[in-house]
Amino acid sequence: MKGVPVLRMSTLFLRTLREDPADAEVPSHRLLVRAGCVRRVAPGVFSWLPLGYRVYRNVEAIVRDEMDAAGFQEVHFPALLPREPYETTGRWTEYGDTLFRLGDRKGTDYLLGPTHEEMFTLMVKQEFSSYKDLPLSIYQIQTKYRDEARPRAGILRGREFVMKDSYSFDVDDAGLQASYDAHRAAYRSTFDHLGLSYVIVSAMAGAMGGSVSEEFLAPCESGEDTFVRCTACDYAANTEAVTVPAPPQQPVAGLPAAVVADTPDTETIAALVDTANSRPDLRHPDRDWTAADTLKNVVVRLTLPDGTTEPLVVGLPGDRDVDLKRLEATVSPATVAPFEEADFAAHPALVRGYIGPGVLGTAGTSGIRYLVDPRVVTGTSWITGADEAGRHVFGLVAGRDFTPDGTVEAAEIRAGDPCPACGSPLDIARGIEIGHIFQLGRKYADALGLQVLDENGDLVTVTMGSYGIGVSRAVAAIAEQNHDDRGLIWPRSVAPADIHIVVAGKAEEIAAAAEDLAGQLEAAGLTVLLDDRTGVSAGVKFNDADLIGIPTIVIVGKALAEGNVEVKDRRSGDRHTVPAVDAVAELVALVNS
RNA sequence: CGGGGCGUAGCGUAGUGGCUAGCGCGCCUGCUUUGGGAGCAGGAGAUCGUGGGUUCGAGUCCCGCCGCCCCGACCA
Structure with a gap:
């Protein structure tokens, strides 16, 4: 912005706010409003x-x-x-x-x-x-x-x-x-x-x-x-786009046959795991069962753009929640909503708390599309619903006892999950x-x-x-990305001006020196905001300058008695005095650096 | 979409059914001040989000709507 006339605070269409607006939460909103x-x-x-x-x-x-x-x-x-x-x-x-x-x-x-x-x-x-x-x-x-x-x-x-x-x-x-x-x-x-x-x-x-x-x-x-970043390689992805690495398929030969067990009052994964671990007939021979041993089947209602709806069941390890955003991203433009009472009433084959692959799939008795997490590969064995109230099935093997309609990326991503590129743990950030x-x-x-x-x-x-x-x-x-508790700190490339000059003091020489400096900077092609307000205390001007966030603040005030001005870096807070006669050269060099 | 909270002057807020809706900041006038959000005095500025209702009386209680903020959306 070459040749832009000096902006004067005395005439600028601006009112800064001393307090945060009540309806603004995030820093950019608060500060952009406060700084006018x-x-x-x-x-x-x-x-x-x-x-x-x-x-x-x-x-x-x-x-x-x-x-x-x-x-x-x-x-x-x-x-x-x-x-x-x-x-x-x-x-x-x-x-x-x-x-x-x-x-x-x-x-x-x-x-x-x-x-x-x-x-x-x-x-x-x-x-x-x-x-x-x-x-x-x-x-x-x-x-x-x-x-x-x-x-x-x-x-x-x-x-x-x-x-x-x-x-x-x-x-x-x-x-x-x-x-x-x-x-x-x-x-x-x-x-x-x-x-x-x-x-x-x-x-x-x-x-x-x-x-x-x-x-x-x-x-x-x-x-x-929300996105993930690999802690080791350069993989980065929106969580919606993360692909869960599928483990290798296991041979199904030799796996024990699935067994249906009465498991009353186990409508939640936690209750199911507790029951399985506390009953001798259901205990794992070598260790405790965990939620990851269960296959949770989550029903959602898809709404297509034309308004029609269809149920979809997502099968995933029981220690994972469905991330609706991830699911929605894969079924877009359809939208996803939780299954409600009325939906369950319309699909009696789905027994709440005990839904299992037995009735699922477009070829199954319910005809409901059934997609599973990539971790549910052929040969993996699961505890899952038996499609009857109070009953679960143990040792149900994918690819042997049931075949889903396909896989879906819908499980939540957690920090520490393996990177799909190199297997190292992933970080999560916003x-x-x-x-x-x-x-x-x-x-x-x-x-x-x-x-x-x-x-x-x-x-x-x-x-x-x-x-x-x-x-x-x-x-x-x-x-x-550029603020502190005092206000905004614009990068030089986008700041509303290159230099913010504060007139600190009421002496005429101070105002005159500030005007002179502003004029010279303008002539040198810099944009200048000059706080030439009279009757406003220096403290108010300093605070406004910090709030507005122009990266370089020049204070023309008491140092002028020794022929100096002060140059303050907004971001670091560092300030140093410069002979007024050298100020233009230094500032031009600073702005163009 | 659901739940919760909130809506009073430009901004931030107090106001427990009952007097002329109070305070701070900001704004205007005057005087004094002037290096990190000055002081004194005087003043302007509010259909209390909006529409209905309850009541002798509503900013205050109830309902709808609008708006704002936060949280949530599955646990099989």
Whole structure:
């Protein structure tokens, strides 16, 4: 931001708050509100005030510059979109209540774009028809709308937000991989320049469709995504995308036959294990039974986008809970809900507390789809329900006594679980999703008929990638990672100004010296916030400066008597005196370093 | 979606069915102050989220709705 006039606190449209707003919990929300950066307008909808908007614009400019530098071309779509393209790809339905829908005066359906794959696909279809035109990567920076069930944490998860979304178009898989890699590299550079620390994790494509997908997560407590990181190798994944390593299959020959036992009042795993260990006829010959010896069968109700529902049973070791997010990610776009009384009433074959594989499976008597955890491999032996009240079966062997319809990744992931890549223990942490890159493949091109002629004159369907950066969310993520108990600490690259000058003292020479310094810094191309308020005590100004979080604070005050000013580093708190005549050179060097 | 908590001035809050809804911060005026959230005096600012109900009387009790925050969603 060269040549920007000095911002003056005396006239700035800003009111800082001395106390935390009562409705803000996470640090970024609290501090962005207190520092006068944003204000809430409606649930999940925020306005930007001057200081916050400067940060926002800096973030946006860095994103734009990086995209341009990578050779991607900027376009711009409307946020208000017609229904038809989204109907064609099925997302008018798949997006469900998350889609903001509206009608015009004639009753025609419109939507506010949650993301723009359809529009980009159609635009390329309209303009290009030859392989010679590809590869192509185009992007926009635009306001998106998603009617989130639960907006939260200020601008971390809003219903209106700004996203940079890119789309790549290639004739073949190798081209898609190259475009994907180019975006991945551009994203790394972007987040580096934004001053964010991040990890790249394997992810689930979800409703977006496609195969390969990675997320850029900014690790922090307030994050909504849980991810794992290997303590030994470089494996990292969203918990939704972690694949549980399957143990080797065991020979079934020689295993004892399954035995059904009366086990009254053992509707919970804990009660079942206690009973099994306390009864001589059920005891394990060598050791105590544990919950991991049981096969727990959890029933859920899937709701498909068209509103129809179907039951699904997930079988998993009894010491594990079902992670609904993981399950939902694998069955998307269907949603998952717990099975309720009415559901059990409709399926009498399911005996609560005693459900077992006996009746399960699409080929079983119940006809209910039965998927199991990858640990339930052929040859493993289980204690599980006998499908009769008060009875369990011991020694039921997978692959011999029952055959599930398939496996599913739905069990909770715990710290210490083995890494799927190397077997070392996994760590668990939380992060904010700041970027997501997908190899979409041909889902949208197929649905919308995006084809080009190849060098042989044959029509081929284009393969696509889609890539998003949460621009407004990045502002909040940066705030989450860069603050202390006194306020924000912006990275230099996005700070609302380069230098914050505090006029500490009422002497005219002090004000004049501060003005002079501000003018020189401005002339040198730095952006300056000058606290020139009169009648405001130095303490108030110092506190506001710490709250606002410009990385370098220059105090013009009592040191001026010796011809000095003080330069304070916001992050470290270190301060030192500098001869006023040398200040400009030092500050320019500091900012450009 | 479910459960819990909350909603009083720009912000933070007190208010136990009964007087003109109180306090701090912020804001305005004046004077004094001015290096880590100054002092004194005076002042403006509230349909107590909203709609209904109970009551002689409701910020206070009841119900609906809206909004905010937190937790939860399976234990077979």
